[in-house]
Amino acid sequence: MTSELTPNHAAEPVKSSKPAKAQALTAVKGMNDLLPPASAQWEWLEDKVRGLMARHAYRNLRTPIVEPTALFVRGLGEVTDIVEKEMYSFEDRLNGEQLTLRPEATAGVVRAVVEHNMLYDGGKRLYYMGPMFRHERPQRGRYRQFHQIGAEALGFPGAEVDAELILLAATLWQELGLQDVRLELNSLGQPNERAAHRTALIAHLEAHADVLDEEAKRRLHSNPLRILDTKNPAMQAVVEAAPKLIDFLGEASLAHFNAVKAILDASGVAYRINPRLVRGMDYYNLTVFEFVTDRLGSQGTICGGGRYDYLIEQVGGKPAPAVGWALGVERVLELLKEQGTLPEAVGPDVYAIVPDASALPVVFKTIQTLRAQGMSVQMHAGAGEGMGSMKSQFKKADGSGAQFALIFGGDELARGEVTLKSLRDGAGAQEAVPLVDVTTRVADKLAQSLAQNQTTV
Helix, strand or coil, X not given: CCCCCCHHHCCCCCCCCCCCCCCCCCCCCCCCCCCCCHHHHHHHHHHHHHHHHHHCXXXXXXXXXXXXXXXXXXXXXXXXXXXXXXXXXXXXXXXXXEEEXXXXXXXXXXXXXXXXXXXXXXXXXXXXXXXXXXXXXXXXCECXXXXXXEEEEECCCCHHHHHHHHHHHHHHHHHHCCCCCEEEEEECCCHHHHHHHHHHHHHHHHCCCCCCCHHHHHHCCCCHHHHHHCCCHHHHXXXXXXXXXXXXXXXXXXXXXXXXXXXXXXXXXXXXXXXXCCCCXXXXXXXXXXXXXXXXXXXXXXXXXXXXXXXXXXXXXXXXXXXXXXXXXXXXXXXXXXXXXXXXXXXXXXXXXXXXXXXXXXXXXXXXXXXXXXXCEEECCCECCECCCHHHHHHHHHHHCCCEEEECXXXXXXXXXXXXXXXXXXXXXXXXEEHHHHHHHHHHHHHHHHXXXXXXX
């Protein structure tokens, strides 16, 4: 007997027992994952910085990624591009507090110094490294999450500290092997000098209002100094003819600037005076500087900074002088890559090849001893009880970049030995080494390899 299906009793589709595939999630645009082996190059740069800072007696400071929005509005200036257009700001849904992902680090460093009364016993030399956030159009050398390394000297009024920080950066470029970087220098004077220059600058720009673009017109009375930094070709002649701030500097400001230059001259550091150099934050006064390259296109500034003697007071502290700089990690690494001097990722010293899982207790004991002596050891890991063929293990050992392979073969272990095989000399020389002598023998071979490489270089 059959029954007819009516529209109200249609056959239901058979449900699949297989769960629906979840939609793949990707990183936020302009915020990038940092993967091996590239991450090793970042670690190399960070290690160079840590060593340099230690030799100059700068100590590490780490501040939160999220700060009160008011810190940046007050510290950077309401009419700066960063505050007006680029900050990631939001309201804390739990308490309504206005918060911002830090777009730069100096304001947070100053907030920490003030909050913890760090200047009570004198000036402090500090450095930091970490991610910053700005909502910009992602392009080469410019990302929405980017990373900075910075140095700040707080509580020191003298020009010698300005020069110290500039020389600190110049020394870093030498140690990194960075080429084609030039130093541009300027002085913004003091607030009263900038006010006089501002009046003259506005008058000059108003006289050429027909040439100004919409952005310049918007800035004309709010932040006219930033107009000097325009990239608009149609405005270059007007900007070049604009009154120069250095012509408005008083005796004290000029003396400070000349003292910085004298130290740089004596130290053999070349520079170019750039009267249009103003930087992007309102907190700067007196010395400002940038290290610039032409090899990265429009994103040519790899490091910039200057003196900011009024920022500490602006965020609620007692008046105190300060000066500092920040470099863009991505841009420095990009420049090293561009010039072909970015070091390749280094593999482990030793790769442990394990023909049979029964050898694992001896393998672990041996490689833990090597690691305790400072050697880098990667152990082959198989699936389940099988460790994989010798051919596949050697292929992975070679691909790891290791200098040597330690082969824990059954026959060798029965004699109390392992086989030490070179993976980088071309000939693949190998020798049997007693287990009790493995640490000493591997250390000797690594030292010989290092000496040979240095001689070749």
